[in-house]
Amino acid sequence: MTNPTVAEAWVAAPLKRLMEDARLISGVLLYPSGRAVGQFGFSNAADVMSICALTSAINASARELGRQLDGKPFYEMHHAGAERQVFMARAAAGAQEFLFVGVFDRESSLGVVEIYFSEFQKALEKLLPENQAVQVRPSDDFEGELNRSLDALFGPIGKK
Amino acid sequence: MRAVSQVVASLSRVPGVVAAMVVGASDGLIIEASQIVGYAPGATDTRRPTAALAAYLYSKVNRASDAARLGTPAFMRLEAEKGHICVVGASDVVLVTIVAPDANLGRVRLDMMNAAKDNR
Numbered sequence: 001m002t003n004p005t006v007a008e009a010w011v012a013a014p015l016k017r018l019m020e021d022a023r024l025i026s027g028v029l030l031y032p033s034g035r036a037v038g039q040f041g042f043s044n045a046a047d048v049m050s051i052c053a054l055t056s057a058i059n060a061s062a063r064e065l066g067r068q069l070d071g072k073p074f075y076e077m078h079h080a081g082a083e084r085q086v087f088m089a090r091a092a093a094g095a096q097e098f099l100f101v102g103v104f105d106r107e108s109s110l111g112v113v114e115i116y117f118s119e120f121q122k123a124l125e126k127l128l129p130e131n132q133a134v135q136v137r138p139s140d141d142f143e144g145e146l147n148r149s150l151d152a153l154f155g156p157i158g159k160k
Numbered sequence: 161m162r163a164v165s166q167v168v169a170s171l172s173r174v175p176g177v178v179a180a181m182v183v184g185a186s187d188g189l190i191i192e193a194s195q196i197v198g199y200a201p202g203a204t205d206t207r208r209p210t211a212a213l214a215a216y217l218y219s220k221v222n223r224a225s226d227a228a229r230l231g232t233p234a235f236m237r238l239e240a241e242k243g244h245i246c247v248v249g250a251s252d253v254v255l256v257t258i259v260a261p262d263a264n265l266g267r268v269r270l271d272m273m274n275a276a277k278d279n280r
Binding site for chain 1: 186209
């Protein structure tokens with residue numbers, strides 16, 4: 001298991017704890033806009049970029065679906081594959097919202113991931129810097145923002 | 161096969177059982193749970209984390225038992241400072257009880273084993 005790489009240092013400790021306690025294989029923490037905040041289990045920036053874009057889109061669709069069906073957005077989603085399972089959820093820290101997507105296998109379980117994710121959420125709430133800018137909307141420069149966050153996680157592309 | 165609600169109801173009536181739950185063996189999610197004896201409104205509900213972690217622990221115990229060539233574990237009891245957690249596997253579910261320290265553990269064990277046998 002490798003340590004998480006983060007674009008914002010304050011999320012490193014809670015992300016590492018979540019990874020270890022919930023026995024996650026890989027995971028990405030991002031803003032709803034698609035900008036990556038931290039990741040573990042990936043060595044390729046392109047994979048994280050795809051996951052961020054997909055998670056952001058899935059969240060937007062699921063949120064609207066939840067509103068249509070239940071009058072409020074869904075908080076978490078779970079997909080059980082044959083070997084691996086995907087857990088996706090929203091985490092709020094103050095007014096700031098984050099999305100998390102994690103992958104686990106038979107070494108863990110949905111119940112265990114849910115328990116440690118709720119602890120992770122509490123840790124984010126506690127550690128969120130006071131001067132953290134609230135970014136609830138995607139910026140006009142989605143691609144540039146995504147690339148900058150990936151540079152922070154993996155280093156500038158082509159300079160390795 | 162007895163309904164899960166019947167299993168939970170009968171286990172929760174055993175003296176000393178603080179809470180009884182039927183939990184998914186693979187996902188650790190509660191299928192049916194009794195009320196917690198002596199639960200004060202507003203206090204932290206410990207059933208969900210207990211269920212998830214007990215099911216997880218049981219799956220590891222299963223592997224340890226298998227590695228030692230002992231076969232499937234029949235009964236698991238975790239003794240703690242303020243009580244016990246008992247777990248029995250029954251096909252795709254696990255029965256979990258939170259038990260007071262002064263409970264009749266023999267009775268708890270027997271009733272859990274019988275309930276598991278009925279659900280296999």
